[in-house]
Amino acid sequence: MRAEEAIDAVTLAATAAGLPAQDATVVRVGENGVVLLPSAGVLARVVPRVVEDRDPRWEIEVAVWLASRQVPVVHPTRPEPIVVERYVVSLWEYLPDSRPADLVTLAKCLRRLHAVDIPTNLLPSLSPFDNFEERLQVGVGLDIGDRVFLRQLRDQLSARSGPLRNSR
Structure with a gap:
């Protein structure tokens, strides 16, 4: 994905969601894109529609479920992603003061995550070389x-x- 594609897709998605997008800034592009919408306090994730195992709906469901179990996660700002042309855009809260966690904080978060009983219908089995x-x-x-x-x-x-x- 190119930076221009990511910006265009996020601008269209933000407009559809009623969010300001005039200051959209690319954070990262590669297989997918991440675009910051500073005025909206939103971080957008852009995924090509052709990448079927990267369904943002599933990521949103997992984030909501983890939050309901008091696992610290970034929260989606919408319950559904927005389909824009060849892309699917999910919108997430932007944490402007975030920084990498120290080892103690990371250990506490991982301990909390691993203490949660994971339902079999939420997370698929992982096969790292699929696709x-x-x-x-x-x-x-x-x-x-x-x-x-x-x-x-x-x-x-x-x-x-x-x-x-x-x-x-």
């Missing part, structure tokens, strides 16, 4: 050498993780 090729194809800025390196790394990691996956 690898599709994601590699949409990777903007990757040359042939990068793709070869990433495929080799995937093969090495997959071989090493095989026994772990089979032991569950």
Whole structure:
């Protein structure tokens, strides 16, 4: 995804949500995009509609569920993402004073997260190499050498993780 695409998608989504977008600023772009809307106090996440395993609805549901269990999370500002042309945009609260957590704070958050009973219908089982090729194809800025390196790394990691996956 290019920066201009992310800005355009977020501007359209913000307009649809009645939010100001004149000061939209790209925070990060890659497989998806993150755009800050400072005037609205919102951070927008932009995902191409073709990436099916990246459904923002699921991310919103998980965040709401975790918050209901007192797990510290960033809250969505809307219960549903906004579909804009080729993209799906989810809107999240922006925490302007946030900073990386120290180890004690991180440990407390992880302890809280791991203490929560996770319902089987909320979180799918993770298979880290699913859709690898599709994601590699949409990777903007990757040359042939990068793709070869990433495929080799995937093969090495997959071989090493095989026994772990089979032991569950």
